[in-house]
Amino acid sequence: MNVSKGIRLIASVISLWLVTGCMAEAASALPKQEQYALIYNGPISDGDSTKAIADVVKQVGLPVRDLSNIEALPAELDNARVFIVGGTEDDVEPLLNAFTADARSALKTYLQNGGRYLGLCGGAFVASTGWSEEEGFVPALGLVPATSDDYDGDFSARIFPISWLGEERQMYYQAGPQFTPVPSPEQFKVIAHFQNHQIAALISSYGKGKVAVSGPHPEAPESWKENAVDGDRMESNIHLAAGLVNELLSEEPVTYSK
Secondary structure, three states, rough: OHHHHHHHHHHHHHHHHHHHHHHHHHHHHHHOOEEEEEEOOOEEEEEHHHHHHHHHHHOOOOOOEEEEOOOHHHHHOOOOOEEOOEEEEOOHHHHHHHOHHHHHHHHHHHHHHHOOEEEEEHHHHHHEEEEEEEEEEOOOOOOEEEEEOOOOOOOOOOOEEEEEEEEEEEEEEOOOOEEEEOOOOOEEEEEEEEOOEEEEEEEEEEEEEEEEEOOOHHHHHHHHHHEEEEEEHOOOOOHHHHHHHHHHHOOOOOOOOO
């Protein structure tokens, strides 16, 4: 090797090292994408419930991003800290049917890898393994190891006593589900019971992720009592909704409790 070629080779190596170092430094300097709560607000969703749970999520420190089309779910999950489906119209099957094969696969992969899902009322129905209709069993998303069923067949808004973590609360309810566990390797913790001792809310593991569901509405603001039967009995349970969100987001593993 002559001297000039050697010098050029050394210069090339130094130049490559400098460029690589600068690229790595630039990459590390890029701002991290801020995580957010992704909340479904499209067809079938109930606007009041969506706003109420968004307010709770903001209270615990997460920004909110709306999702109006389930087909767009796979592209929105990358930076989502939690995906939330709140209350819905009475018939939740159109929402369930909106979850395409791609959306279902993306959601389950997201949860397996450590994501979070929160379902309230209608959002809890679709997260269950399914429910029975006159025509037969309707398979749902299967995000929690439990079937779902109406607690009260009347679609009127009512205030019901709910045992939430052992404390009796008067809570807003409107056609939400009760849950019956099914065999599963996943762990689950019961959060609340209805008066009939059926499960009203629970949190379960899903791979490295977690899923929380509730039939009643702990997120209900004071204004909801005006249109509910026995509305004057309703207590503010927003702190319980915030506690549920915080437990869902925590890194503490789910341990079995009934």
